[in-house]
Amino acid sequence: MIELLFFLILALFTLGTVVPLAGAKGDRRSIRVFSLACTGAASALLAAFALLVIIPGTTFALPLWQPFPGISLDLYVDRLGAFFLLLIGTVAACTAVYSSGYTEHMEGGNRRNILCGGTALFVLAMTLVVASHNTFSFLFFWELMAAVSFILVMYEYRDPGTTKAGIYYFVMTQLSTLFVMLGVIALFVLTGSFAMAPLAITPASAPLATAAFLALFFGFAIKAGIIPFHKWLFFAHPASPSPVSALMSGVMLKVAVYGLLRFILDVFSPDLWWGVLILVFGIASAVLGVIYAFKDHDIKGLLAYSSIENVGIIFTGIGLFVIFSCEGLTLLATISLLAALFHSLNHALFKSLLFLTAGSVVHATGTRDIEKMGGLAKNMPYTSVLFFTGAIAIAALPPLNGFASELLLYIAFFHSVTVVDPLLKVLLFICLALFALTSALSAACFVKAFSSVFLAQPRSDAATGAHEVSRSMLAGPAVLAAACVLLGVFACQIFIAAGYVIPFPDLLLVSILLLFMAGLTYLVLYFTASREARISETWGCGTKSQSAITEYTGHGFSEPIVTIFASVYRTKKSSTKTYSDKYNCLFGGGTAEIRLVAFFEEYIYRPIGTAAMKGATIVARMQNGCLDTYLLYVFIAVIGVIVFLGVMA
Amino acid sequence: MSADFVLYCILNTAVVVLISPLFVSLVKKVKAWTQGRQGPSVFQTYYTLAKLLRKETIYSPHASWVSRVAPVACMAAILTASLFVPLVWVTEPYGGIGNIILFLYLLVVARFFMALLGLDAGSAFGGMGSSREMSVSAVIEPTTIVVFAALAFVFKTLNIFDMMAAAVSAGTLKTPILILLAISLFIILIVETSRIPVDNPETHLELTMIHEGMILEQSGKNLALMELSAAIKQTLLMALLINLIVPWGIATTLSAAAILAALVIFLVKGCVLSLVIGTFESSMAKMRFFRLPGLFMMAFFFSTLIVIIEVFA
Numbered sequence: 001m002i003e004l005l006f007f008l009i010l011a012l013f014t015l016g017t018v019v020p021l022a023g024a025k026g027d028r029r030s031i032r033v034f035s036l037a038c039t040g041a042a043s044a045l046l047a048a049f050a051l052l053v054i055i056p057g058t059t060f061a062l063p064l065w066q067p068f069p070g071i072s073l074d075l076y077v078d079r080l081g082a083f084f085l086l087l088i089g090t091v092a093a094c095t096a097v098y099s100s101g102y103t104e105h106m107e108g109g110n111r112r113n114i115l116c117g118g119t120a121l122f123v124l125a126m127t128l129v130v131a132s133h134n135t136f137s138f139l140f141f142w143e144l145m146a147a148v149s150f151i152l153v154m155y156e157y158r159d160p161g162t163t164k165a166g167i168y169y170f171v172m173t174q175l176s177t178l179f180v181m182l183g184v185i186a187l188f189v190l191t192g193s194f195a196m197a198p199l200a201i202t203p204a205s206a207p208l209a210t211a212a213f214l215a216l217f218f219g220f221a222i223k224a225g226i227i228p229f230h231k232w233l234f235f236a237h238p239a240s241p242s243p244v245s246a247l248m249s250g251v252m253l254k255v256a257v258y259g260l261l262r263f264i265l266d267v268f269s270p271d272l273w274w275g276v277l278i279l280v281f282g283i284a285s286a287v288l289g290v291i292y293a294f295k296d297h298d299i300k301g302l303l304a305y306s307s308i309e310n311v312g313i314i315f316t317g318i319g320l321f322v323i324f325s326c327e328g329l330t331l332l333a334t335i336s337l338l339a340a341l342f343h344s345l346n347h348a349l350f351k352s353l354l355f356l357t358a359g360s361v362v363h364a365t366g367t368r369d370i371e372k373m374g375g376l377a378k379n380m381p382y383t384s385v386l387f388f389t390g391a392i393a394i395a396a397l398p399p400l401n402g403f404a405s406e407l408l409l410y411i412a413f414f415h416s417v418t419v420v421d422p423l424l425k426v427l428l429f430i431c432l433a434l435f436a437l438t439s440a441l442s443a444a445c446f447v448k449a450f451s452s453v454f455l456a457q458p459r460s461d462a463a464t465g466a467h468e469v470s471r472s473m474l475a476g477p478a479v480l481a482a483a484c485v486l487l488g489v490f491a492c493q494i495f496i497a498a499g500y501v502i503p504f505p506d507l508l509l510v511s512i513l514l515l516f517m518a519g520l521t522y523l524v525l526y527f528t529a530s531r532e533a534r535i536s537e538t539w540g541c542g543t544k545s546q547s548a549i550t551e552y553t554g555h556g557f558s559e560p561i562v563t564i565f566a567s568v569y570r571t572k573k574s575s576t577k578t579y580s581d582k583y584n585c586l587f588g589g590g591t592a593e594i595r596l597v598a599f600f601e602e603y604i605y606r607p608i609g610t611a612a613m614k615g616a617t618i619v620a621r622m623q624n625g626c627l628d629t630y631l632l633y634v635f636i637a638v639i640g641v642i643v644f645l646g647v648m649a
Numbered sequence: 650m651s652a653d654f655v656l657y658c659i660l661n662t663a664v665v666v667l668i669s670p671l672f673v674s675l676v677k678k679v680k681a682w683t684q685g686r687q688g689p690s691v692f693q694t695y696y697t698l699a700k701l702l703r704k705e706t707i708y709s710p711h712a713s714w715v716s717r718v719a720p721v722a723c724m725a726a727i728l729t730a731s732l733f734v735p736l737v738w739v740t741e742p743y744g745g746i747g748n749i750i751l752f753l754y755l756l757v758v759a760r761f762f763m764a765l766l767g768l769d770a771g772s773a774f775g776g777m778g779s780s781r782e783m784s785v786s787a788v789i790e791p792t793t794i795v796v797f798a799a800l801a802f803v804f805k806t807l808n809i810f811d812m813m814a815a816a817v818s819a820g821t822l823k824t825p826i827l828i829l830l831a832i833s834l835f836i837i838l839i840v841e842t843s844r845i846p847v848d849n850p851e852t853h854l855e856l857t858m859i860h861e862g863m864i865l866e867q868s869g870k871n872l873a874l875m876e877l878s879a880a881i882k883q884t885l886l887m888a889l890l891i892n893l894i895v896p897w898g899i900a901t902t903l904s905a906a907a908i909l910a911a912l913v914i915f916l917v918k919g920c921v922l923s924l925v926i927g928t929f930e931s932s933m934a935k936m937r938f939f940r941l942p943g944l945f946m947m948a949f950f951f952s953t954l955i956v957i958i959e960v961f962a
Contacts (some may be wrong), residue, residue: 245779375771384714385714392758398754410794411750414807429795429957431955432795433794433795435794437791439790440787443757443783444783444787447764450765451764454769455768475947505745506744506752513746514729517725517726517728517729519720519722521724522721529870530702530703530705530706530870533706535707535709537709538708538709538772539774546771548771551772551777552777557776560780560781560939564784566936612738623773645792
């Protein structure tokens with residue numbers, strides 16, 4: 001029965017891929033709608049399938065194909081895998097519903113067929129990565145996922161921004177695959193099989209195990225956008241179509257998280273310093289991610305940086321889990337792992353919600369620059385409410401889901417004083433302070449994002465003429481928004497149902513109290529206060545009416561934080577002044593400039609890129625295309641082998 | 650939910666709503682005295698609130714649904730947060746009410762809505778206030794969390810109810826560390842209630858305004874809600890300081906006499922703290938905005954030091 005369901009899911013995904021690609025020539029709406037319907041249905045079934053595995057706690061195994069002895073593509077789903085399948089299914093289903101409206105407004109004619117087919121294949125690839133039973137099929141589907149997502153990113157291939165994003169993405173994603181491959185090979189050397197089974201050797205006795213872990217960690221960190229490997233994320237997310245951004249940010253990053261968790265939980269027995277490594281990378285990404293998000297004024301760029309922050313939070317949870325497990329604090333380890341998992345799900349939900357609604361906004365205004373938006377709450381009321389829900393979820397405000405997972409992490413951190421090692425205690429305290437900073441900055445960041453886009457007056461003609469999007473573009477995000485609210489409000493009940501007994505406050509009670517207090521306030525005001533209300537200009541320093549020019553913009557809003565964290569942003573302020581009299585009293589004119597130095601790009605990526613180019617030039621010199629030269633190479637190689645064998649013998 | 654807890658909710662909410670305006674006026678009175686003025690009556694805030702409720706509400710033509718929702722949302726969040734800090738009577742906590750992190754985040758909810766409210770009408774004043782408020786609160790957050798973590802460590806619980814119960818039953822000050830924590834809590838109180846040297850609650854000038862800037866567009870009942878919620882927030886943070894550091898007098902049993910005595914003692918302690926706040930404000934000059942992170946860093950290092958001393962001790 002459950003096998004049948006899974007085959008149905010695979011068939012629907014395949015159908016969703018093949019049909020639009022076969023009909024790629026014709027620019028017909030029906031083909032795309034059919035493909036998206038297949039994807040949506042398959043994803044919804046996938047979520048149902050995941051629940052069927054999670055709730056009874058069963059496992060599901062399915063040998064798929066064995067091309068050679070020892071190498072096979074096997075599927076296996078346990079509770080951990082099913083959890084991530086649930087995440088993939090939910091987000092993909094909502095994205096498919098949204099896409100059915102979104103793709104019809106897009107440019108590109110029959111390329112949109114490829115987009116729909118690619119989306120189906122992308123979701124299928126992610127599903128199969130999570131469902132992989134051995135490292136070989138994991139790697140195989142991992143690469144499929146990378147390749148398909150590259151094609152999706154390159155949708156607007158004529159745009160120079162997209163080309164740059166594509167190159168960054170391609171290089172980084174291949175680097176990620178390379179590292180994962182190295183890790184898998186190291187594991188194969190150690191165990192002689194591709195199975196994801198516990199390693200009998202402890203890391204201390206075999207340095208190769210440590211090397212395997214490091215390779216896998218960096219592979220997953222690149223894919224997850226951990227700083228300093230994050231640059232592709234910032235380019236690729238804004239460049240790709242919004243549903244693709246939602247899938248990549250919401251789901252693909254989580255597949256990397258899944259990979260890391262799977263290997264840590266099932267294969268390795270981690271050392272303490274592994275945990276510290278993951279924790280430090282995580283917290284650094286969280287803080288820097290939100291700091292960069294704060295200053296960004298491209299709405300999708302802002303969301304991309306915020307994804308880096310949230311993945312950082314997830315990695316922080318994983319790091320804490322490893323640390324607490326090594327210290328033997330089982331309850332705290334469980335809480336941290338739960339926080340990492342729950343935040344993965346939550347981030348998938350609210351980030352795809354935000355990317356989809358941001359896509360609606362970009363569609364309505366024709367720009368990604370938040371400085372050219374404003375006042376959209378009046379023209380797009382439903383979208384504004386949906387975005388608002390996402391914003392309060394991501395800003396970790398109770399009782400929504402973002403808060404629930406961050407609260408778990410706080411609880412773990414607050415109890416960390418029970419750790420024995422004093423140095424570790426100090427480290428955890430510093431991380432706690434940084435985590436608090438992250439959380440507060442993220443609230444500030446989303447005040448900025450929401451207010452610049454939706455509040456006050458429109459700052460451009462496009463924003464003035466914006467109109468509400470179609471129903472399907474509201475329905476998909478609406479489901480995600482509802483999920484965000486429900487997962488937050490019922491967090492405590494969900495943990496209990498899943499069998500985790502942890503000291504967690506009842507957010508349902510808090511929600512009821514909040515509603516009750518709001519109702520009480522409203523009633524008291526209704527009976528005691530004046531009910532007169534008038535719409536009129538409010539105080540604007542004596543001006544008769546306010547114009548959009550005087551509004552506080554995103555730049556203005558972020559200025560204090562940019563100044564306070566100037567050393568992180570590496571801002572360079574420069575100004576020149578000219579005077580119209582010889583005593584330098586009358587100001588004639590001048591220029592002022594605040595430049596943000598792209599630190600990682602200028603100091604890490606460019607030097608590496610330049611070095612790679614130089615290396616390539618040297619290699620290119622050897623490749624002169626002349627047959628004689630190549631014969632010489634072969635000759636030298638043969639001589640070399642003979643000499644080598646002679647020496648060895 | 651036990652009957653005791655319901656009773657606690659009603660009592661605590663009533664006390665906090667009724668007392669809060671008094672402390673606000675008292676601080677103003679003290680500041681007037683130090684300036685050689687007589688100052689407004691200590692009941693002035695009550696009169697102002699009553700007046701505001703009778704006035705009509707004006708919405709800017711540019712305002713969206715946020716302006717209609719935010720004042721009530723803000724008030725609801727603050728009132729819910731008020732249940733987390735027992736003022737006069739400590740009972741058994743129920744369902745995680747009293748969790749110190751949740752308390753902090755409920756204050757963040759109120760701030761989030763207030764910041765959006767400031768930006769909604771599109772005037773530069775409101776935007777400036779919101780931007781500064783969010784920046785200041787972001788920079789003070791690490792300090793607040795470290796202080797709360799230190800409290801949780803000292804009292805071995807995350808729940809404010811249990812902390813206060815432990816403080817009361819200890820009889821004497823639990824540990825001298827608490828005196829040091831009191832200084833940090835006082836700094837948090839000053840920052841969170843927008844007082845000198847962080848903000849100046851008396852003026853609406855561009856140079857100083859943070860909190861006042863955000864609510865500049867508000868009028869009538871909405872302004873009353875914002876004023877009252879700010880007052881309640883101040884009382885809550887004061888109560889956190891008072892009831893943890895000088896806990897004597899809090900009622901632990903349900904009896905009219907004990908609660909009445911606790912109420913009087915709390916009033917006295919609150920008035921003394923208001924005096925301290927007023928004097929502190931009067932003895933200081935407003936700091937330049939970009940000098941504030943320095944002050945916060947000081948508070949942060951101070952609290953971290955305490956924690957580390959405690960950890961290594």
